[in-house]
Amino acid sequence: MSETGSEQLNRSPLDAEHVALGARMVGFAGWSMPIQYAGVMPEHRAVRDAVGVFDISHMGQLWVEGDDSSAVSAWLNSVLCNDVCKLEIAEGQYTLMLNEAGGVVDDLLIYRTAEAQYLLVVNASRIAVDVAHLQDLMVDGVQLRNVSDEVGAIAVQGPRSAEVFQKMVIAAGFASLELPPRNGIVSSGDGDQQFSVCRTGYTGEDGFELFCPAVSTVGWWRRALDAGAVPCGLGARDTLRLEKCYPLNGSDLSEQRTPIEAGLGFFVALDKGDFVGRSVLAEQKANGVEQRLAALQLVDKGPPPRPHYGVFEAGGETQVAELSSGTMSPTLGAGIGMAYLPIALAKVGQRVDIDVRGRRFAAEVVKKPFVKGAP
């Protein structure tokens, strides 16, 4: 999570709501966003135990569409590594956009909303890069529309999210909604009241991401709070996603790392035909990788591991990696992190040392995710 100065930051449609709630605001990916309201710990627990709501208006939304459904799906399959042909209308999947070297340009969710129409939900920090990358690869018969500036979004997350989301829909004056299944998308309303809801999230709990015109975002946000959702900031978003080993682009993913190295091979469809980066991934899948993103947990009580802390051979002086992510897990009460370890060390049960201000703390490679459970 990189912090930047407060100048020229984009403002979410919910900016005044955050300030009124006493949120602490920080610069993130060019946006002024809430890092916390009551505190990371209570917000984290609210999402694990009940329900929380996040402003995700900074995220990007790109529409890809055309007249010929096979032309659209063929193009998407050539620029993304998962297989969009597996998507029926109203279904979505996690996928990645790669460069020629197989490195990650962005990771995203793609939803098929009509026969020849797809919604791509991308990282805030990568919107401009993604659009330029996709335009470079564009073909006749496919259109790309970036609607990120016109769309507001919130994520309702937690074991009580379905009940709370249904209350929000009814409070908005709609009949109760047939909620989509995991990774599904449902749209309703029209004009300013139009909204799309996707059953997904970045917390590892059941949850919904709602996209709506910027002007109607405040209404949805307030309905979420009224229905009992606890406002949650980027701080809890980071601890929640790291407990589930969900990668953060810019930290755990980069243009220098492939999805195979990141342990995301499940989302790479090598059998679907050619796509950007395929040859490198196929080679890595066949011959193995030299480093792999591993989950590390401190063996004893210790300080919270943080990004860029050095990872050393156990008891040795050789640095083998640096942490790409790290935090104190609120659920486990233990330090956790991820690092690209040499393959010999990236095995469950292997020990390494993490350097914290010159002191070494023993850590063990553990099975992903750190925290098991729904969904």
Place this chain on the structure above:
Amino acid sequence: MNVPEQLKYRDSHEWIEANVDPAKVGISDHAQAELTDLVYIELPEIGRLVTAGEAVAVVESVKSANDIYAPVGGEVVEVNEAVVNDPALVNTDAFGDGWLFKLKLDEGAAGGGELAALLDADAYRSHIS
């Protein structure tokens, strides 16, 4: 915000109770509120000689690691093991049970003007307002 009158303050939000021997050091209520829930505290070794302004301890929230500076010079003669075991004590009682360490003041601290250079409660109150 609670700012006890009998303490002296550093502009980096440490407090020192210097009219007792050894002097007691902690961080202010304002500081703990800004830092939010503390999850880890690293204290200096007993016997360490510290100078005014030296980084001597670290308090960590989920989001950040923060250096704590010695308000004045002296020898660390006691540390609060209770906050090491339960860092939240600093959040709940920054001026009481959440103290961090005790200092036997050195010459510079006692007579050399280091104490006089710290903020009194009024000055610290305006510093954080």
